[in-house]
Amino acid sequence: MALAASERLGYDIKAAEAAFMAAKAEALRPMDLTVAQYATLLALRDNPGISGAGIARACLVTPQASAATLKTLEAKGLVVREADDWNRNSRPNRLSEEGRRLVDRADRAAGAVEQRMHDALSPTDRDTLRRLLGRCRAAAASTS
């Protein structure tokens, strides 16, 4: 074993991410939205007409994953997918009226989690955390 389990930074990152996800999931439960669905709606609100592939990039997942989530959201009536018979390659996605209402409500709930994390750190701390995480990210990606 190269590194002792307690020395592994991956665990700390994972634990923070897990706590973050759990808190968001709980905040979104009353709206019957999953975290993935919320992230997708958020990307749609900020980028009307974005493609499924674009959502995938914004949410850090594969296009297949975003397509599945879009399908669920379309079935819920929260998203409208513009199907063009003359161009099957690009299918812009937009929020429905209900989707727009819900994403604002969801963002008030889930945004509070983000706000708590934001408020728990000083501006300097936030900057430091971002920088260190960026170094980790680069180190993980290198050579891989």
Next chain:
Amino acid sequence: MALAASERLGYDIKAAEAAFMAAKAEALRPMDLTVAQYATLLALRDNPGISGAGIARACLVTPQASAATLKTLEAKGLVVREADDWNRNSRPNRLSEEGRRLVDRADRAAGAVEQRMHDALSPTDRDTLRRLLGRCRAAAASTS
């Protein structure tokens, strides 16, 4: 929207975690192991005879998730589950001989990712990162 998208620390944490997972998944691919399977094998190596629930706690998932992974690993012949007819409540899990060989090989590959992250930061940086992530974790969990 309470916070601008670029101001959200959750994204940085998620991105670091995603890069970390991707690098480990790639390192483990030649062994035909997923990250979840690797984490389970590691927990088993460090805690022989641990219960499924114990693995779940170590891996930060639900008992159901660990049970599913154990089932896969048992089918692969990497894990042996001791079934007691007189006590169906507790089923200790252990590595098979092949499982033991594979986990060591896997840890050399995946541990290198962890090592890269470790080496990219000074001891002080690592300490700071841990502390800040801990604060984020606590902030996310509070009130939720």
Next chain:
DNA sequence: TGAAGACTATCAAGACCTTGATGATGCTCA
């Protein structure tokens, strides 16, 4: 002794994510 509460295992359904493969579209450049 016996009830309460905690822990464990497991089934089932649903959602999400991944890799791999396929096919269509659009842009660029020789």
Next chain:
DNA sequence: TGAGCATCATCAAGGTCTTGATAGTCTTCA
């Protein structure tokens, strides 16, 4: 024009994770 390449959408299969529910076991305590 036409080949090459990047991008997009989608099908399929496998694995992981969740919530919810059911049930056996163990410990504690009145």
